Amino acid sequence: MSDINLELNKISMRFGGNQAVDHVSFSVTKPELIGLIGPNGAGKTTLTNVLSGMLKPSSGTIYLNGKRIDGHPAYDVTRAGLGRTFQITRALGRMTVMENMMVPGLALKPNARKADLEARAQEILGMLTIEHLTHELSRALSGGQRKLLELGRLLMLEPSVIILDEPFAGVHPRLQETIYKYIFRVHEDGKAIILISHDMGAVFELSQRLLVLHNGALKERSGCNRRLPRP
């Protein structure tokens, strides 16, 4: 039980007559990298929104690091240790890249020294190869750079569980490589990752375990032959 980071018990989400998520149960231990796949409309994003506190589930319970979080507001779930990215990037457009990084930093560590947080942010931006954009407004960034910024903001949260929603969508192959490295590094740091992607190659390559959603229900769980980490 102590190794379990995230545990879902019969989570359901209904919008009127539409059963978007149907009694989904699974758990994530650390450090584990899980692929969550399914066709469009399968309920992947809804499940992500339920997990991250954006939506209150119709029924079921969610525990994160032993704390019950279902129905809690998103900021509370984040502070409890769950970080997420969005399918369509949501950079804070009229704020600089550094300010984007400082929002999670200061929200989670209000008493930390600003200089320390900025140094940490700079280090993360360096890892993501966008440190030269520190003072740029994030609306001036390209789509791929915004993806990297979202990943950087996640690290400022220091979450124990990370949900990556379509991190490779519409991204140049060279930038994909950076995201790959990011995922490996974060995973090696001991964080649990749930990877949602339509890029089957990437999911099969990265995941240790696969969950398949179909019409809101969990249809299949299977192991994956994950390759050795890239250098």
Added chain:
Amino acid sequence: MVYLRQIESRIDQGIGRRRLGYIVLGLIILFFLWFPNDTSQSNYAKTVFISGFFYAIMSSSWALLAGIAGQFSFGHMAFMGIGAYVAGLIARDGIMFATLGIAITPESFSAIGSIIIGTLVAGLVGLVIGWLLLRLRAAYLALFTIAFSELFRIMMLTEYDYTGGSNGLSLRPLLQIADVDTARQVEYYLMFALLIVCLLVMHWVANSPIGLFLRAMREDEDAASALGVNVVRYKILIFVFTSMIVGLAGAIFYSDVGSERIIPEQLEVLQMSLIIAYAVIGGMESLIGAAAGAFISRYMLEAMREVVISLPFGLTTADGGDAFVWETGAWRFALFGVVMVFTLRYMRNGLLYPFITWFSGRDLAMKETVSKRDGDGDDIVEPMGADDE
């Protein structure tokens, strides 16, 4: 243009933009401190300046609420009115808690005491409205606050037994100085001091972590929430804070400092639109820009009441005068509208934004980014992803 660039370069290498900005700001403050001591200035001119300071507080606090926190509210004048009306009613009638059998007589309240209570009540109503607005965004938020504002105005207009209806309500005078000239001078400094204090406090909030969270909330509430920001708390906080600021400004201004009575006409949507227009013209994402926009707009609207055009070449008007006098009437507002349209179309960040950006050195940081990009071009991956936002 080349000459301008040379000057810019010399400033960057010498005194620095930011320091120059502080010097310019200091000179502006010195001018305002000197102005009432200029014996050639009439009391009317000082009254125009006092009104300008009041509207500068209104617009800059609205800029904090809407421009920085993203809460596009039309209720700002109503909160100002709440501060003023509550201060006036308490100073006149006192407070009675009928159920508790407690009555506090009006004599128990000084003018300052009634202003403080007016400010607190404005903050309390801001708390309730902020809570009711939690789930409303954009147009719905604006419509809700218009409805609230109109509701309050009609209450003040209809309950004339208590509020004086369209005749308005006189507040207890804050200053009791017999000499008119001295009174105007003290009122001028009081309102100017209030503006400076409000701007400093708002500047502190805007540049603190709270300001960072407010801007994150403005950009994307869901994303801010996912980054650990308690959106509900900051949304309510900013409503309470700005309501108290305008409540205080209203209670002081109408305590015979800028005006001798508050009238419901001041709470009309049109008046609120002017506050918004001043902020937009100055720059609604900048407190100093919005304040300057309000002050300059108020001054220009007054100065343009009568436009005198001297006729050249010995020409005379039909009645023999050497100057053409145009009583602009409502046309000055039409011209103001043209400025507003120009600003929204070509300079959405406000007419003062280029100056603020230049003095702050923000464009230097951007140039530095571009130069780094040019230098390290080989390392930068140009993604193929759609730039969808």
